[in-house]
Amino acid sequence: xxxxxxxxxxxxxxxxxxxxxxxxxxxxxxxxxxxxxxxxxxxxxxxxxxxxxxxxxxxxxxxxxxxxxxxxxxxxxxxxxxxxxxxxxxxxxxxxxxxxxxxxxxxxxxxxxxxxxxxxxxxxxxxxxxxxxxxxxxxxxxxxxxxxxxxxxxxxxxxxxxxxxxxxxxxxxxxxxxxxxxxxxxxxxxxxxxxxxxxxxxxxxxxxxxxxxxxxxxxxxxxxxxxxxxxxxxxxxxxxxxxxxxxxxxxxxxxxxxxxxxxxxxxxxxxxxxxxxxxxxxxxxxxxxxxxxxxxxxxxxxxxxxxxxxxxxxxxxxxxxxxxxxxxxxxxxxxxxxxxxxxxxxxxxxxxxxxxxxxxxxxxxxxxxxxxxxxxxxxxxxxxxxxxxxxxxxxxxxxxxxxxxxxxxxxxxxxxxxxxxxxxxxxxxxxxxxxxxxxxxxxxxxxxxxxxxxxxx
Numbered sequence: 001x002x003x004x005x006x007x008x009x010x011x012x013x014x015x016x017x018x019x020x021x022x023x024x025x026x027x028x029x030x031x032x033x034x035x036x037x038x039x040x041x042x043x044x045x046x047x048x049x050x051x052x053x054x055x056x057x058x059x060x061x062x063x064x065x066x067x068x069x070x071x072x073x074x075x076x077x078x079x080x081x082x083x084x085x086x087x088x089x090x091x092x093x094x095x096x097x098x099x100x101x102x103x104x105x106x107x108x109x110x111x112x113x114x115x116x117x118x119x120x121x122x123x124x125x126x127x128x129x130x131x132x133x134x135x136x137x138x139x140x141x142x143x144x145x146x147x148x149x150x151x152x153x154x155x156x157x158x159x160x161x162x163x164x165x166x167x168x169x170x171x172x173x174x175x176x177x178x179x180x181x182x183x184x185x186x187x188x189x190x191x192x193x194x195x196x197x198x199x200x201x202x203x204x205x206x207x208x209x210x211x212x213x214x215x216x217x218x219x220x221x222x223x224x225x226x227x228x229x230x231x232x233x234x235x236x237x238x239x240x241x242x243x244x245x246x247x248x249x250x251x252x253x254x255x256x257x258x259x260x261x262x263x264x265x266x267x268x269x270x271x272x273x274x275x276x277x278x279x280x281x282x283x284x285x286x287x288x289x290x291x292x293x294x295x296x297x298x299x300x301x302x303x304x305x306x307x308x309x310x311x312x313x314x315x316x317x318x319x320x321x322x323x324x325x326x327x328x329x330x331x332x333x334x335x336x337x338x339x340x341x342x343x344x345x346x347x348x349x350x351x352x353x354x355x356x357x358x359x360x361x362x363x364x365x366x367x368x369x370x371x372x373x374x375x376x377x378x379x380x381x382x383x384x385x386x387x388x389x390x391x392x393x394x395x396x397x398x399x400x401x402x403x404x405x406x407x408x409x410x411x412x413x414x415x416x417x418x419x420x421x422x423x424x425x426x427x428x429x430x431x432x433x434x435x436x437x438x439x440x441x442x443x444x445x446x447x448x449x450x451x452x453x454x455x456x457x
Contacts, residue, residue, distance in 0.1 A: 074273075074275040079272045079299050084230065085287060085315045086265030088305070089374075091205040092375050093118055096126065096186055110130055111188075111198060115144065122343045123147050126155065126287045130169075136161035141171055152176060155184060165190040173202055183208050207311040210239050212259045216286030218254040219296065222274030222281065226255055232265035241266075252326060270323070272299070272310035288314055318371075330365065331414050332457040333407045338373070339423055339450045340400030340445070351397040354448065358423035359391035365409040365417065367431055373402035373441050396448075406457070407432075432456075 098113015108131040116123035128142015138159040145152030157171015170185040185208050186200015201208065217224060226246055236242025241262040249255060259266045274281055274296055281296035288309040292315075300321040307314045339356055360367060361380075366387035372379070379394035379401055393403040409417045409432060420429040428442055432454075439452040 001117075006095060023244055026038070030104055041121040052120060061279055075276045075282065076273060076277045077318055079228075079274070079296075080322050081217070081270045081299070081317065081319045082267060083217065083270070083315070083317045084265050084267030085259070086211065086261035086312050086313055087205055087263065088265055089314055090264060091203050092122075093204075094122075094202045095197070095203060096184065096200040098126070098198050099195060100130070100188055100198055105150065108138065111140070111142070113198065115202065115344065124149075128155065132159060132161055132167075134306060135260075136167070140171065144173065148360065157184070159188075163261075163292060169198070169200065171176075182206065189280065196222075199251070201263065205263075206330075208262055210237060210262050211289065211309075211313055212288045212402075213259040213261065213266065214257065215259075215285070215288060216254055216256040216269060217268075217283070217285050218251075219272050219274055220253070220280070220282045220284075221278050222272060222296075223252040223269055224255050224272050225249075225397065227269040227271050230269060231264070232266060234293050285315075285317065287315065289313065292317065295404065330408045330412045331411055331432070333409070333417070333419075334370075334455045334457050335405045336402065336453040337434070337451065338400050338402035339394075339403065340396035341398060342400050342440070342449050342450055342451055344399045349398045353395040353397045355393070356401065356423060357391075357393050358421065359389050360403075360405060361389040361408065361420045361422075362407050363388070363416075363418045363420075364413045368408070369395060370404040370405045373404060374399060375401055402451075419454075421450070421452065 025447035036143055044048065061082045094115045096113055096115050098111055100109055100111040102109040103367055108129060110127070110129050112125070112127040114123065114125055114131050124144060124146040126142060128140055130140035132138035139157070140159040140163070141154075141156045143152060144369040144392075153173060153175040155171060155173040157169060159167070159169050161167040166189050168185070168186065168187050172183050175181055182199060182202060183206065184202035186198055188196060188198040190196040229244070229246065232244045233242040234244055238258075238260045241260045244256065244266055245261045246268075247256040247258065255268075255270060257268065270277065272283065279295075279297065282293055283299060284297055285291065291304065292304065294302065298372055299319040305314060305316040314337075326353040337360065339358070340354070347395040367390045369381060369390055372381065372392075381390065381403075382391035382393060384391060390403070390405060392401075393402065407419060414432060416431070418429050418431055419435050420427065424443065426441070428441070435454045436456055437453070437454065439450075441450045441452070444447075
């Protein structure tokens with residue numbers, strides 16, 4: 001049977017690693033086709049096994065029980081592993097919708113539409129002209145801006161006719177000062193003899209093409225199981241990154257999968273059970289974009305992040321030793337925090353900065369830092385001796401910083417336990433019942449905000 005220690009330690013230690021409020025800050029589903037069902041509606045991932053937290057890991061912990069009902073022997077350990085791949089930093093992603101119309105000679109025309117960042121407030125207009133010669137391989141050029149502002153940039157690329165009534169466009173966009181932006185793509189369709197509609201997407205990254213991450217994770221001596229999928233999309237097609245699947249497990253020491261990504265990332269939370277005293281045991285991760293192998297003894301506290309291509313796609317692996325909480329039962333809550341200019345990409349451009357001295361506190365239990373988000377040089381988590389709080393000091397200019405936390409609260413005091421955030425002059429306290437959900441709070445007249453997104457694990 002699965003006891004609470006593994007439900008908390010594994011699900012929390014990794015599965016939360018990006019509660020939706022942080023993971024989806026500017027990430028969204030593809031525009032077309034509509035997103036099929038997902039295997040999990042949960043959270044984005046990752047963990048910071050090396051961070052001091054409410055569940056310290058280390059030698060000598062009692063590993064506990066796995067789903068097969070076999071009680072762990074003293075010489076057996078359980079290690080949680082989170083792996084994710086794709087665009088890990090969640091580049092800003094926008095939906096494009098509009099109309100187009102032929103010119104009098106039907107050798108081209110004009111287009112006009114609106115764009116908006118999914119899960120964000122930024123929006124604006126785009127428009128321009130296209131050509132379409134007899135061979136169907138034309139071009140488009142245009143401009144885009146922000147709502148109520150002339151600031152924006154340019155867009156250009158290919159406008160292609162597939163048949164009489166359908167085609168696609170694909171190109172790049174940038175800012176008016178020449179700064180690189182990213183790519184855009186979509187489909188257009190004729191709704192009358194004179195014109196029709198278009199729909200697409202744009203991303204602040206170098207590619208929208210589907211990338212295959214088919215792969216496996218295996219252990220030379222032990223077992224591995226899938227605890228959960230993270231941001232897995234099923235029921236669609238691989239071209240749009242919506243046909244992910246974990247393959248039937250043929251060997252207890254190997255888990256295999258099929259996965260493609262387009263605008264963001266997929267991930268898995270795994271549990272490895274292996275002999276504690278086997279110095280030769282190894283763990284191997286293989287994907288079509290890269291492979292890794294580690295001695296099993298080096299896994300606890302492991303954090304590897306490696307870019308695998310020129311577009312910025314990457315693989316990230318985190319691992320930690322799972323321990324049992326003796327004599328207590330805990331509720332676990334995943335909490336994502338962001339502060340700064342929330343509708344920006346998260347990256348800070350040169351400019352005058354705002355310093356954010358803050359802390360999060362629980363009245364009972366402990367807090368674990370899963371990992372920081374968008375921290376840059378000089379941003380830091382303040383060292384601590386008390387597990388009931390996490391403190392930080394960061395600076396933002398045009399972007400935001402954030403943290404993913406897990407709060408452990410003893411069940412016998414859960415009803416009255418509280419979670420507090422202090423950030424500059426701002427301070428607020430919630431009960432955990434009130435904390436669960438999404439909160440977005442203005443901090444000043446300059447447009448800086450605090451976002452708190454909490455889920456019970």
